[in-house]
Amino acid sequence: MATTADIPRLEMLQVADMVAREKGIEREEVLEAMEQAIQKSGRAKYGMEHDIRAEIDRKTGEIKLLRYMQVADPIENENTQVAVIEAQRRNPEAQVGDFLTDELPPIDFGRVAAQTAKQVITQRMRESERKRQYEEFKDRVGEIVSGVVKRVDYGNITVDLQRAEGVIRRDETIPRESLRVNDRVRAYIFDVREEPRGPQIFLSRSHPQFMAKLFTQEVPEIYDGIIEIKAVARDPGSRAKIAVLSHDSSIDPIGACVGMRGSRVQAVVQELQGEKVDIIPWSNDTANFIVNALAPAEVSKVLMDEEKNKTEVVVPDDQLSLAIGRRGQNVKLASQLTGWEIDIMTEAEESERRQKDTLERTELFKATLDVDDVIAHLLVAEGYATVEDISDSAVEDLAGVEGFDEELATEVQRRGREYIEKRDSDLAARLAELGIDESLRATEGITLAMLVALGEKGVKTSEDLADLASDELREIVGESAMDNDTANAIIMKAREHWFADETPAADDSTDGAGDAAKA
Numbered sequence: 409m410a411t412t413a414d415i416p417r418l419e420m421l422q423v424a425d426m427v428a429r430e431k432g433i434e435r436e437e438v439l440e441a442m443e444q445a446i447q448k449s450g451r452a453k454y455g456m457e458h459d460i461r462a463e464i465d466r467k468t469g470e471i472k473l474l475r476y477m478q479v480a481d482p483i484e485n486e487n488t489q490v491a492v493i494e495a496q497r498r499n500p501e502a503q504v505g506d507f508l509t510d511e512l513p514p515i516d517f518g519r520v521a522a523q524t525a526k527q528v529i530t531q532r533m534r535e536s537e538r539k540r541q542y543e544e545f546k547d548r549v550g551e552i553v554s555g556v557v558k559r560v561d562y563g564n565i566t567v568d569l570q571r572a573e574g575v576i577r578r579d580e581t582i583p584r585e586s587l588r589v590n591d592r593v594r595a596y597i598f599d600v601r602e603e604p605r606g607p608q609i610f611l612s613r614s615h616p617q618f619m620a621k622l623f624t625q626e627v628p629e630i631y632d633g634i635i636e637i638k639a640v641a642r643d644p645g646s647r648a649k650i651a652v653l654s655h656d657s658s659i660d661p662i663g664a665c666v667g668m669r670g671s672r673v674q675a676v677v678q679e680l681q682g683e684k685v686d687i688i689p690w691s692n693d694t695a696n697f698i699v700n701a702l703a704p705a706e707v708s709k710v711l712m713d714e715e716k717n718k719t720e721v722v723v724p725d726d727q728l729s730l731a732i733g734r735r736g737q738n739v740k741l742a743s744q745l746t747g748w749e750i751d752i753m754t755e756a757e758e759s760e761r762r763q764k765d766t767l768e769r770t771e772l773f774k775a776t777l778d779v780d781d782v783i784a785h786l787l788v789a790e791g792y793a794t795v796e797d798i799s800d801s802a803v804e805d806l807a808g809v810e811g812f813d814e815e816l817a818t819e820v821q822r823r824g825r826e827y828i829e830k831r832d833s834d835l836a837a838r839l840a841e842l843g844i845d846e847s848l849r850a851t852e853g854i855t856l857a858m859l860v861a862l863g864e865k866g867v868k869t870s871e872d873l874a875d876l877a878s879d880e881l882r883e884i885v886g887e888s889a890m891d892n893d894t895a896n897a898i899i900m901k902a903r904e905h906w907f908a909d910e911t912p913a914a915d916d917s918t919d920g921a922g923d924a925a926k927a
Contacts, residue, residue: 437536439464446471457487461774473512479504508702541572542607545601552621553611557591567593572609580612582681583645592677596621612646613680623650626672629664630902638690641744647733648683649741653690662687671760689743695719701742703732708755716891718749722758744831769793777823777917787812799824835860845869853898858885874902 424442428435432734446462450473453461458474467753479502480489494500502508528543555567555574576595585600594610596618612618619823642648654661665687666673673685691697695710698719709722723731731752732739734865741884743750766788773784776795792798798821806817835856842863847870849859867873867885878895
């Protein structure tokens with residue numbers, strides 16, 4: 409690049425066309441970059457203080473270098489502004505804000521100026537290419553792309569996607585998979601970010617949706633929407649579970665995903681480096697879905713706690729190891745697939761726990777209601793767990809317990825309410841002795857019994873409560889009385905004032921002035 413005169417007009421446009429084709433960007437962007445380069449050299453020659461602009465005719469390739477002067481009143485910068493009177497001598501219709509232009513002689517690029525122009529064009533080309541790459545890939549998140557391994561750096565893999573580069577970070581690769589330079593690889597686009605060094609395209613082979621997209625490619629019924637993938641869980645490189653639902657009753661979703669002689673599922677398994685895939689039928693009934701998710705283990709019973717999103721699954725003794733899986737893999741994947749926290753226990757363990765709970769509740773009712781073993785056992789068998797359950801129950805419901813009549817039900821309920829009143833009265837008196845602060849008493853989720861337990865451990869204000877850790881709170885009130893999530897929520901509520909925004913000093917002074925004015 410020597411002089412603007414050295415490049416024939418039409419050749420300038422041909423160069424722009426060639427660069428645009430090579431870089432895959434718009435011709436207009438190339439011409440704008442050329443104009444910017446010529447403009448920068450022009451300012452270097454005639455003075456950086458001047459408003460000098462370059463224009464390339466889009467049809468003829470003719471280059472013009474123009475100095476712009478804005479009509480102003482008053483003039484603040486003589487290099488870029490001109491007075492109204494002087495402007496109107498050259499153009500009678502000139503008004504404040506208009507621009508006058510003077511055409512400058514063509515530039516002879518020196519070596520430094522030519523290098524500068526080349527750098528500007530190169531930079532603009534790079535920026536345009538980065539913008540194009542980002543625009544192309546930002547809407548492709550969730551797709552599978554194919555590329556060639558370009559570099560492997562400390563486990564991080566750079567993939568050439570032809571029109572861009574993607575990165576598979578070490579934690580997004582399949583364990584024990586060895587990819588080398590020039591290997592062809594497929595991966596899932598899970599994020600595209602626009603960063604100063606250019607768009608970053610993050611790829612993954614361990615993402616659960618990578619497997620889902622592979623099934624979509626291999627199973628036409630999924631691609632057509634007849635079969636829907638409802639949930640996916642993976643332990644990359646080892647085992648995975650996928651839940652599917654058919655919207656056509658005549659099509660078996662599992663058979664369609666497996667394919668003739670397992671051809672479809674084997675194609676996915678091969679891509680996932682031998683990862684074992686369990687295909688699970690989806691069910692709207694959560695308990696049924698949990699049973700399906702734990703396959704191949706057989707399940708005897710499912711006990712669900714919807715408030716805590718936890719479920720206890722009872723399995724035959726000989727199915728325990730199968731339900732849990734090697735290193736807990738089966739139950740972990742089932743938990744991920746269903747979104748429920750799953751605890752596995754054997755029938756023997758469940759029976760032992762049920763007997764223990766029954767005995768504890770029976771003894772509780774005998775002690776608090778002053779009833780014999782038979783009545784206490786009948787209440788437990790009917791599902792009553794606490795004295796509060798009995799106190800709050802309708803007399804008609806209690807009378808419906810086997811062996812009860814209305815008179816007995818009324819008497820049992822009366823004794824329950826008397827016990828609760830006396831207990832609460834004793835607890836309130838103990839709270840007064842301990843000097844429990846009102847702020848702690850008002851804490852939602854903490855009962856009178858918990859307040860007494862806290863007070864006896866020296867926790868008497870909400871500030872004392874805020875200083876506790878969740879495990880300390882549970883240890884004081886009893887781990888069975890409160891789960892970890894509840895304990896965390898109570899403590900964070902007590903700490904809210906730690907994070908409250910302080911009122912700025914300026915606002916205080918303003919309020920003071922306002923008060924003074926009112927006075």
